[in-house]
Amino acid sequence: MEIQFTKDGLVPVIVQERRTREVLMLAYANATALELTRTTGYAHYYSRSRQKLWKKGEESGHFQRVCRILVDCDEDAVLYEVEQTGAACHTGHASCFYRTADGEEIAGTVFDPEKVYANKGE
Numbered sequence: 001m002e003i004q005f006t007k008d009g010l011v012p013v014i015v016q017e018r019r020t021r022e023v024l025m026l027a028y029a030n031a032t033a034l035e036l037t038r039t040t041g042y043a044h045y046y047s048r049s050r051q052k053l054w055k056k057g058e059e060s061g062h063f064q065r066v067c068r069i070l071v072d073c074d075e076d077a078v079l080y081e082v083e084q085t086g087a088a089c090h091t092g093h094a095s096c097f098y099r100t101a102d103g104e105e106i107a108g109t110v111f112d113p114e115k116v117y118a119n120k121g122e
Contacts, residue, residue, distance in 0.1 A: 004076040005031065010046060014079045015088065018067045024088035025096040027056075029078070037066055043080055060116050062086030087111055 005011050010028040017024055027045040029037065033053050036044040043056040043064035057063030064082040071078050089096040092109035099105045
């Protein structure tokens, strides 16, 4: 099986909580991030905005231990089944999917991002 990366060298990664099956987030990985995920057992991604690798939880402490990596039928998307520590979303929500298409917030925050990321720029 060979992952089909985009011309940018990325593959979309859907992240799902192993126990509840809740979809937590969508991110992207390059080959290096995927290999780091496989070898360390913790989710790594490639930030398109910052143009760099990142380990989920490196700033917040909200890590994702990867239990299994699945590949879709076209081999152009992957799914990380994870055990999430804390919350997945940088906004303080447990999942990045906390609002409807109409903007209705359907889940509250579980942490205060201003406190968690207070020293981010330092």
